Amino acid sequence: GQQLNQSPQSMFIQEGEDVSMNCTSSSIFNTWLWYKQDPGEGPVLLIALYKAGELTSNGRLTAQFGITRKDSFLNISASIPSDVGIYFCAGKNAGNNRKLIWGLGTSLGVNP
């Protein structure tokens, strides 16, 4: 099935650094969601975006719904060790409002 192109696949950063990851789609989306998954847990919703151009923050996290409606990015500022995990983007396109389409995830490591 369709998947989102999520990058980078993995990254390791130093504590205190900022990090950015993004997702792109070949089709227009009307919803973008960003999830985080800790080891041994299910994904937890971080930020939801519903309008093109929307910029939403949740603490040190900021996500944007791209103007083209085919991409989204997630920024984490001043990273801390508990930011470690896998970050997934997910979206819903206008042609199918029942199922989410998922990226393959970005694995984030933070060196203290």
Add this chain to the structure above:
Amino acid sequence: GAGVSQSPSNKVTEKGKDVELRCDPISGHTALYWYRQSLGQGLEFLIYFQGNSAPDKSGLPSDRFSAERTGGSVSTLTIQRTQQEDSAVYLCASSPQGAVYNEQFFGPGTRLTVL
């Protein structure tokens, strides 16, 4: 309130045996999803239930996989004649009625190991 719960948390079985995985969604949520996540991979959609509508089974990988949802609440995912490639974490998620934005709330998953 209580989140999505799944049981068992871990299941080890022998190749060829049948297994049943259970999901209790958030009370009042009408949509329920099953996903499979292999080690280091993303989420693979399996099946979707919405209210009384016919389930979307388009993600089930083979006829050994089936799922039921009784009374619009609890769901059971059954894998018959398990194979080693079925080893994965099986995640369940639910969404509230009228969830136009389709935000899904996940359970902790069941880790299945087929020996």
